[in-house]
Amino acid sequence: MTGAAQDGANVEIGGGPPRPEPSAASLTPRAGRQAPAAPGPRSLRPWSLPLVALLLALAAALAGSPYAAHHATLDVADAVRAVAREEDHVTALELAAWIRDRRPGLRILDLRSPAEFDAYHVPGAERADIQAVPSLPFRAGETIVLYSEGGTHAAQAWLLLRALGYRRVYFLRGGLYEWLEQVIDPVLPAGDDAATRAERARIASLSRYFGGMPSVLPRAPREDALPIPGARASGTGGGATGSSAASLQRIRRRGC
Amino acid sequence: MSAPFYEYGLLDGRAALWVALAVGLAFGAALERAGLGHAPTLAAQFRLADGTVLKVMLSAIVTAMLGAFWLGRLGLLDLARVYVPETYLLPQLLGGLVFGAGFAVAGLCPGTSCVAAATGRLDGVAAMAGMWAGVLGTGLCFGALRTFYESTARGTLTLPELLGVPYGVVVLAVVVVALAAFRAAEWAERRGGTMRRAREG
Numbered sequence: 001m002t003g004a005a006q007d008g009a010n011v012e013i014g015g016g017p018p019r020p021e022p023s024a025a026s027l028t029p030r031a032g033r034q035a036p037a038a039p040g041p042r043s044l045r046p047w048s049l050p051l052v053a054l055l056l057a058l059a060a061a062l063a064g065s066p067y068a069a070h071h072a073t074l075d076v077a078d079a080v081r082a083v084a085r086e087e088d089h090v091t092a093l094e095l096a097a098w099i100r101d102r103r104p105g106l107r108i109l110d111l112r113s114p115a116e117f118d119a120y121h122v123p124g125a126e127r128a129d130i131q132a133v134p135s136l137p138f139r140a141g142e143t144i145v146l147y148s149e150g151g152t153h154a155a156q157a158w159l160l161l162r163a164l165g166y167r168r169v170y171f172l173r174g175g176l177y178e179w180l181e182q183v184i185d186p187v188l189p190a191g192d193d194a195a196t197r198a199e200r201a202r203i204a205s206l207s208r209y210f211g212g213m214p215s216v217l218p219r220a221p222r223e224d225a226l227p228i229p230g231a232r233a234s235g236t237g238g239g240a241t242g243s244s245a246a247s248l249q250r251i252r253r254r255g256c
Numbered sequence: 257m258s259a260p261f262y263e264y265g266l267l268d269g270r271a272a273l274w275v276a277l278a279v280g281l282a283f284g285a286a287l288e289r290a291g292l293g294h295a296p297t298l299a300a301q302f303r304l305a306d307g308t309v310l311k312v313m314l315s316a317i318v319t320a321m322l323g324a325f326w327l328g329r330l331g332l333l334d335l336a337r338v339y340v341p342e343t344y345l346l347p348q349l350l351g352g353l354v355f356g357a358g359f360a361v362a363g364l365c366p367g368t369s370c371v372a373a374a375t376g377r378l379d380g381v382a383a384m385a386g387m388w389a390g391v392l393g394t395g396l397c398f399g400a401l402r403t404f405y406e407s408t409a410r411g412t413l414t415l416p417e418l419l420g421v422p423y424g425v426v427v428l429a430v431v432v433v434a435l436a437a438f439r440a441a442e443w444a445e446r447r448g449g450t451m452r453r454a455r456e457g
Contacts, residue, residue: 050435056322057431060424066328067335067423135336140265 072134072163079162088158089173092182095145096206099124105141105168109133111148111157112176122147122172122179123210133157134164147172147179184212259327263337284371287312293371295363295379302360305448307441314434325427345408362386 060066082088090098098106099122108125110117117127128136130153138144144166146154154171161169172178186207188200204214261267267275290312291297300306327333359365362383364372369387372380394401415430416423 050438053318053322053431054435056326057424057428060322060325060329061422061428063325063329063424065423066325068328068331137263137337138265139263142265 072160072165074159074163079159082162088155088170090145090170091173092178093203093206095122095172095179096183096210098143098145100206100209103143105139105143106145107138107142108145108147109136109157111146111153116149120176122176130157134160138166142168144169145172146170148175150177151175183207183210186212186214188214188216190216259333260337263334283367284374287368287371288375292368293375293377293380295372295377298365298368299360299363304444307438307445310441311438314437318431318434321427321430325423340412340414343410343413344406345410347405347407358386 079088095108099108106124108122109128110121110125111128111130111133112121114127117125121127125147130148133146138161144161146157146161146169148154151171151174154175158169158171174181182203183206186203188203189196191197200216206212207214258264258266261275262272287293291308292312297306297308301309324333324335324338328335355365362369362379364380364383366384366387369380369383373384374380398405415426419426
């Protein structure tokens with residue numbers, strides 16, 4: 001018995017008797033109960049648990065790392081099929097519609113630097129380093145969309161996640177360039193037929209949802225213009241700026 | 257790989273909360289059975305008169321550490337997905353001192369104060385009220401505290417990374433230290449009992 005109980009600092013609402021103090025010799029943490037006077041035939045000996053712990057620890061010291069190595073196997077034919085069927089990417093307009101329609105389980109990862117992310121990012125996106133992508137905790141049923149400045153890093157990350165077995169993973173085809181040119185600063189298709197008018201209304205509605213300013217007049221080509229990687233030949237955003245920063249500057253000058 | 261269940265989507269948010277409730281109740285029951293809802297037992301630890309707190313906590317650490325290591329090694333737990341809180345050196349040092357002072361004064365820590373309150377002890381209720389007041393006060397003053405709260409950030413640190421030694425070697429070292437601490441606690445308790453008996457008679 002220890003002398004702790006004699007302090008009597010606690011007050012019991014029920015007014016029950018004070019509990020007996022633990023046996024000093026007991027290794028088991030049962031302070032409120034008396035340990036049996038002698039171990040029965042089935043009781044563990046006092047040294048058995050410490051011995052088991054020590055043996056497990058000795059084995060641990062020789063067992064190597066407990067962290068799972070991310071060895072993955074890529075089903076090459078399956079990945080090639082996904083690329084050929086264009087199931088590997090989404091367009092900026094598709095992504096915009098997913099965000100606006102609050103697609104369940106949508107998770108958007110921005111693979112650019114923290115400074116670039118802070119300057120501008122797709123609404124709802126979270127930033128991630130590409131080297132951290134394989135270890136990110138993705139949940140079952142999530143739809144993962146990756147994007148980077150252009151599209152290269154996002155496509156590489158797509159391949160990594162595909163190799164790790166994730167199926168609902170896509171990259172934004174033209175990266176942030178495409179988002180800025182087709183959602184935030186789009187040039188609407190010209191034409192008076194019903195299909196074009198409907199497409200124009202759809203793009204304009206999406207663009208305005210994200211605070212964009214759609215234009216019906218094609219802009220003059222800029223000196224720093226570069227083609228969007230993988231851009232559609234007859235899409236809504238002909239030329240793109242050489243960097244998303246240039247596009248952002250133009251958008252900010254416009255007061256948008 | 258099957259765990260952590262929540263991270264792998266095997267438990268949704270609602271199910272995870274139910275599991276958390278069950279784990280919390282089991283934790284509370286274990287603390288109560290260990291006698292840690294009784295403030296004098298905890299206060300006696302600070303006087304080295306009773307090693308129950310040390311022994312219970314070291315038992316828990318050794319069990320959880322060996323379990324996490326071997327489940328990870330056997331491929332049943334993805335340790336990379338287990339949350340490791342980030343280190344903020346000075347704020348956590350100060351927080352530890354405040355926590356320790358409160359622990360010594362009340363004879364209870366947050367978990368044991370819940371257990372003490374649940375078993376009808378008024379000192380447990382008082383400790384919980386103090387804890388809630390502290391949480392509320394910190395929340396209300398967070399704007400002013402934020403700079404300090406986020407200072408000296410060191411990211412996620414683990415002993416193997418910090419010491420540059422393999423994970424398993426740290427496991428062995430912690431187990432050896434824990435077993436030595438068990439022996440020391442037993443010795444201190446026996447010595448305290450002998451001295452008390454000598455004084456009494």
